[in-house]
Amino acid sequence: MIINRMAKAMKQRDWSLVIIELALVFAGVFIALQFDNWNTHRRNQAALTEMLQRVSAELDLNVEVIDQMRERIDRGAGSRDIAQQALSTCDDGPDARAAINQTISFLTGDFSPSLSNETLPQLNRRDPYLDLLSSEFRWALAVYSNQVQEEQRQLQFNAGLRWDQHVMKHPSVSADLTGALGGLYISPEVSVSSLCNDASFIRQFYVTSVFLDSTLLRLQRFSDRMEEFRIVLDAEIANRS
Template structure:
């Protein structure tokens, strides 16, 4: 309608009306663009807040996952200590042999936690979100992401190394298969009586190294938890800053 009036005014050479109606058209276009940008900014802000909230939930989940592995390591610490004493004292009893076998099996359990980073990866692909984050938080987030990747790689490598060096390649350790019991389908067993193995310096060394690997896993996870809590503090500060905008 306004364009028809504008055309009519031009034909009549009513330049004042032409100017006014042109300004109205330009202002309408400008206002439409501004409203579109404002709506897009609101959507980006809402999406960013949701993404940051997911980051928080993911980091808290990683803390719980690490807690679970640390708890498992602590739960069979007494068994590891008792097994090392049995080996050192050459305890030839059946109970001692079963204790050493149980300790080995516990140490060979999967201690490589499935730490998660889905939200971090997703956020890294959204430039429109990253541009709205503060430089301080982006640095904290990048540091945490690097720590997370390092832990996932190191813990997985440690787990493979444990099996490769201390079970698969160790002649004194074998496995019994019980397919009728899915929960204990594979049980690690000593192929040589403990009374002989305790005199084997290599076996003692391998057992001590395996126990050391387990403790190093625990220490790594505790260190990762400390860094994760620092990251959560930075994330909470960033949430407060974004909420205030």
């Protein structure tokens, strides 16, 4: 309709009407573009808020995973202490031997948790979303993204080293395939007093055990970093509500 009016005005050389019709066309295009930009911005804002909530959910999951790993490691602390005391005093008593057997079996568990990190890489790849974030949060996001990747890499690396040096590989350790003895145990013909003088066994036992302490320490430090990031994340989500 506007085009027909413009054509008619041009035939009649009514330039004022032509200018008015052109202005209406440009105004309509401008309004349409502005509305499209506003609609895109609104969709991005909603999608970003949903993604930040997913990041928060992954933080909750990582906290739960770390807490469970702490509990697992703590459950074996008692027998580990008794076993270490037995090896330091060369105690050949049945309780000492049982604690060593229990500890060796316990140390074969999986103590390298898998941290959840699905949403952060997605967020970091979406520039339209990053542009909507505060500068403070973008900085915290970059720092935490590097931290969680490095933490997972280091946990996996440490787990590999632990298995390479694991005490279960020592020739004095036997495996109970029937389950009657509860997994791994010191061969019956080997005394604790001989083990405490076996440098290779002592080294492997303590190296394997120390990796659990190292894992626990790393997880505790990473928990502090997660809480620091959570404070900034919660503030960013609150500012968007």
